Amino acid sequence: MVRRQTKLTMMKIISMFSVVRGYNIPVVVLAQYLSAIFIFAPEKRALHVLLDANLFVIILASALTIASGYIINNFYDSNKDLINRPQKSKLDRLVSQKTKLNVYFSLNFFVALIAFFVSFRAVLFFSGYIFLIWLYSHKLKRLAIIGNLTAAILAILPFFAILLYYKNFYPEIVAHASFLGILILIREIIKDLENIQGDLANGYQTIPVKYGEKIAHQVVMGLVVSTVIPLFFLIDVYDVGFMDFYFYGAALALIAFALRLPLSQRKQDYLILHLILKFLIVLGVFSIVLINPRVLENARLLLPN
Secondary structure (H helix, E strand, O other), rough: HHHHHHHHHHHHHHHHHHHHHOHHHHHHHHHHHHHHHHHHHOOOHHHHOOOOOHHHHHHHHHHHHHHHHHHHHHHHHHHHHHHHHHHHHHHHOOHHHHHHHHHHHHHHHHHHHHHOOOOOHHHHHHHHHHHHHHHHHHHHOOOHHHHHHHHHHHHHHHHHHHHHOOOOOOOOOOOOOHHHHHHHHHHHHHHHHOOOOHHHHHHHHHHHHHOOHHHHHHHHHHHHHOHHHHHHHHHHHHOOOHHHHHHHHHHHHHHHHHHHHHHOOOOOHHHHHHHHHHHHHHHHHHHHHHHHOOHHHHHHHHHHO
């Protein structure tokens, strides 16, 4: 009996981990710290950035807000996921909707509480972030174009929090944010193509549902072409160190992506395209180190004054 209860508890923990997509959150945390060290505060020593208590609170609040966002998104998408992701949905349903909401409100309360340790402005930022995630999950994600744009903005906002904290604004940050934003926007439309059956059955007015797959392909292709602009600035105009190699590789990957897109018609085809974009985004996180590898190589930079 005890063993059975323990097994059930473990399954519920795994279920909640699946709901909050715990495998994604560490990547965001790493991306925020690397961005702070190499992009937003390059003049500071790495150890100073890592030991900054206020930065830790901001990143913790971001991670918990994202987790709560996944929960509320899962709550509203439960019927759609039964069609699009039946196996994951079965695992997610081991935790009741009531429990999900309790965890959601608890996380949001804790986020607002710890944000006070940074500043009242941080409280306002994260309160707005939480509200926008709820609005997106409840209504905006059902709308064509608006839902995709909102999803892309929500994905970038944690980095905007770091920017507001350091108050360092460099032109190359716009190029980095633009390239990342376009990749995320493309991924959102590919996800809509991948999940068209569930969206159609539940009344979601996504681009593929409202305008058709052909138009969705054309929009994606236009976005892929538009990445040329930030790539040009990141490779030829701004100094991004050895991260040039990542952007050259990303350009080649996007060309392969564009060649494969017209041949994609099935869910499995779109899943492959989705994975290509996800790989590019995650690889981009680790490639931030290439901007200035000496920060990690030179022990002197890691020592406090």
